[in-house]
Amino acid sequence: MRILIVGGGTAGTILANNLARRLAHELKEGKVHITLLSASDKHMYQPGLLYLAVGRMTPDELYRDQASLLEPGIHFHVDPVEHFKLDEKQVTTKSGRMVGYDILVIATGSRMYPEGIPGLAEHAETFYTEASALKMFKRLQSFEGGKVVIAVGVPHKCPMAPLEITFMLHDYFKDRGLLDKVSIHYTYPINRVHSLENVAKWAVPEMERLGITYETFFNMKEVDGDKKVVRSEEGSEVPYDLLITIPAHRGMEVLEKNGLGQNGWLPTHRTRLNLEGYDHVYVIGDTTNIPISKAGSTAHFEADTLGENIAAIVRMGAPVREYDGKVFCFIEAGKDRATYAMFNYQTPPDPKSPTRAVHWFKVAYNKLYWVSARGLL
Ligand SMILES: Cc1cc2nc3c(=O)[nH]c(=O)nc-3n(C[C@H](O)[C@H](O)[C@H](O)COP(=O)(O)OP(=O)(O)OC[C@H]3O[C@@H](n4cnc5c(N)ncnc54)[C@H](O)[C@@H]3O)c2cc1C
Known part of the structure; x- marks a missing residue:
């Protein structure tokens, strides 16, 4: 055979x-x-x-x-x-x-498909390849304040990445002492902040606690790099100083x-x-x-x-x-707290309050992945 x-x-x-x-x-x-x-x-x-x-x-x-x-x-x-x-x-x-x-x-x-949105590839940072993640890191290091906008296309791989990068950016700017000079605005294409309802319910209070604003029903239409605005199919126009995207994917x-x-x-x-x-x-x-x-x-x-x-x-x-x-997904809720979502066709996820213990479990898994890839875990 x-x-x-x-x-x-x-x-x-x-x-x-x-x-x-x-x-x-x-x-x-x-x-x-x-x-x-x-x-x-x-x-x-x-x-x-x-x-x-x-x-x-x-x-x-x-x-x-x-x-x-x-x-x-x-x-x-x-x-x-x-x-x-x-x-x-x-x-x-x-x-x-x-x-x-x-x-x-x-x-x-799968692969990112930013080409579907005019101006997106040229004007937004992303982190879904090694080169783009390094470029984004360098851009963050030289960023001294302003409006950070996260714009998401669907479908994309890693369902939790838009929320995770949002929370991690909050802690990144906090560590650099820039929180009073930075605002973070999260956008999402459907009528809630995440495709999984219970994850959306969990995420909203977390965002509000950290002062992160959000806008739903935001389907990216185009990015105008001269005016520094991202427009949605729904007619909204969001100005940005730093645009971070997870573009829609294709096979x-x-x-x-x-x-x-x-x-x-x-x-x-x-x-x-x-x-x-x-x-x-x-x-x-x-x-x-x-x-x-x-x-x-x-x-x-x-x-x-x-x-x-x-x-x-x-x-x-x-x-x-x-x-x-x-499916089992960790959700990093900042630099040192995390939760997780476990679900299947019958049972929806039910994420709990983030803890340091779950974060350290994820940090350990970042090493254990290689055992997992061998099929031993
Ligand atoms: C930033 C980021 C964070 C993520 N975080 C998580 C997370 O916390 N938890 C989680 O569960 N998932 C996460 N993911 C998603 C996860 O990495 C992917 O869902 C997973 O890798 C999918 O596995 P795959 O085998 O389908 O595809 P891949 O792992 O992408 O593998 C595809 C393979 O196909 C090969 N290939 C492509 N074309 C051909 C061809 N023509 N012929 C032969 N081979 C080919 C490629 O070389 C590659 O080896 C994350 C992804 C990203 C980008």
Whole structure:
């Protein structure tokens, strides 16, 4: 049985390791072959970018060699897929390699799409890549006061990042003694400050306590860099001195080019995780169109479910589990307090008051991620 995983991020790495351990016997006997194709020889811990942007992590802490994270027996190649020939059960790669499979898993992640809003890429800071997070940090260091506006597009990965960066900025300016010269204004596209109702209910008093103002129903339309204003589809115009954005995301362009899904989001069964119309093609991580949070934990729990199912298919010819929509997200509420949200398809999150203990748990997880990527946690 040939298992091909495309994408060596959180989802693809955890799944490959999970399968290599579950199917160690079959791998040794040559009955199973696991191939992982990715676009980079480095693996990035993306949540670290949040800390990089406010000077609390350094770039070297964010990376490991991808090969060093993988169990023996996994055939790993840095060779991005360019063509998915699903009906022929085959992909072709940038280098011209043709790889056939019996089971295909697509886990190519997502990307920011600031191009959808005129002026956004040119005039706003963001922190969703190493380069942009470093640029934002340098901009913050030279910022001496004024109106900071946070503008959010949906969908985007990491549901909590808009709130986290807002609270972390508050503490960053506090530490620099600038709070009396800085105002922070948070905007969000729907009729509350977060897509998850209970998270929104939790966040509003936190914002009010810290003097952070907010505006809902703010769907970015354009950024006018000369006048330093961001305008919304709803007709609002917000002036800024420093604009920070989390732009709307899309799936990877290669999927659009192959005619798969809309805007790169692949139509995925919410519990079985197969690509609609294909029994032997699965989708996990940010790339799915399942309306749940695009988060590393989602990728992790989906990979756990799929690992168990693929091993069962190899051994018994049928899957044994369904993905229940489980997500777990820490929420940093400043530089030294945090809470968390845990939820699934049936049960909404219920975040509690932030504590130092949860913050330190998150700080520890920032290191433990590498154990998690190996599928050991
Ligand atoms: C600032 C920030 C903070 C975050 N904080 C959190 C947090 O606190 N908690 C949380 O749970 N999540 C968080 N996330 C989200 C989390 O990082 C992502 O949801 C997670 O990485 C998704 O995993 P994935 O495997 O789907 O995609 P990724 O991890 O992005 O991996 C995609 C992989 O696909 C590869 N690839 C792309 N194109 C191809 C191709 N054509 N062929 C082969 N391979 C390809 C890439 O090289 C990459 O290895 C955060 C993200 C950011 C940016």
